[in-house]
Amino acid sequence: MIVLYQFPRCWQIPNPSHFCVKLETYLRMAGLEYRMIPTIPFTAPRGKLPYIDDNGVKIADSRAIIRHLQQHYGPGPDTGLSPAQLAQALAWQRLLEEHLYWISMYSRWQGSAENWQINKQAIFGSLPVWAGAPLAQAYRWRIKAQLRGQGLARLSPAEIWQQATADIAALSTQLGDQPYFLGQQPCSLDASAYGVLSNIINCPVTSPLQELAEQTPNLPAFCRRMQSRYFPELSA
Numbered sequence: 173m174i175v176l177y178q179f180p181r182c183w184q185i186p187n188p189s190h191f192c193v194k195l196e197t198y199l200r201m202a203g204l205e206y207r208m209i210p211t212i213p214f215t216a217p218r219g220k221l222p223y224i225d226d227n228g229v230k231i232a233d234s235r236a237i238i239r240h241l242q243q244h245y246g247p248g249p250d251t252g253l254s255p256a257q258l259a260q261a262l263a264w265q266r267l268l269e270e271h272l273y274w275i276s277m278y279s280r281w282q283g284s285a286e287n288w289q290i291n292k293q294a295i296f297g298s299l300p301v302w303a304g305a306p307l308a309q310a311y312r313w314r315i316k317a318q319l320r321g322q323g324l325a326r327l328s329p330a331e332i333w334q335q336a337t338a339d340i341a342a343l344s345t346q347l348g349d350q351p352y353f354l355g356q357q358p359c360s361l362d363a364s365a366y367g368v369l370s371n372i373i374n375c376p377v378t379s380p381l382q383e384l385a386e387q388t389p390n391l392p393a394f395c396r397r398m399q400s401r402y403f404p405e406l407s408a
């Protein structure tokens with residue numbers, strides 16, 4: 173059976189990690205059985221979560237994992253997408269995972285002191301204090317360095333929220349009044365979108381980004397739709 177390593181659940185969303193939500197949603201969309209082991213990225217093969225162990229083979233990076241799953245277990249929810257739809261899905265995933273994700277990380281790791289406490293408790297709260305406190309501090313420095321390396325943290329907050337506004341508006345326009353991002357059927361793009369959007373809209377970390385997303389007519393409804401379809405146990 174596939175073993176999924178990811179952060180412990182919290183906040184009544186599938187995971188505090190955007191990429192862990194994406195992968196677990198994909199597994200459920202594809203109807204693949206898995207067992208979950210809560211962990212932190214410390215011992216992950218590429219130093220990041222999620223990763224899987226599939227019959228003794230460890231694979232890290234949600235994209236590499238989904239490619240592996242598609243090769244070994246079939247195309248799953250992306251069956252039937254045209255080459256043009258697959259291209260669109262790729263472009264939207266890049267916006268979500270390579271841009272909006274970082275704005276969400278900025279809100280969470282570099283935002284207010286209250287947000288930091290909420291985030292710290294969710295990710296490191298299950299560890300004993302002697303281990304959790306220094307690890308949390310080390311990861312905070314690490315993520316701040318990543319945000320500077322990516323370039324986002326070199327912009328002013330006003331510039332960051334301006335970019336967030338454009339991303340959120342584009343996503344809301346693409347979704348329109350369809351249930352899923354490419355139409356009537358969910359596909360791996362929806363798993364990616366749910367991963368990022370649930371971690372913006374449905375988590376207790378408040379920010380201008382969350383306000384922007386909450387004000388759209390359709391993105392919060394998309395998150396509710398995904399949660400009730402794939403994670404009904406979290407709504408109970």
Ligand SMILES: N[C@@H](CCC(=O)N[C@@H](CS)C(=O)NCC(=O)O)C(=O)O
Nearest residue numbers: 189190191213220221222233234235
């Ligand atoms: N490209 C990777 C990104 C995974 C990722 O960034 N995971 C974050 C959690 S959302 C992580 O484990 N970060 C720990 C670190 O960077 O030290 C994927 O698609 O899986």
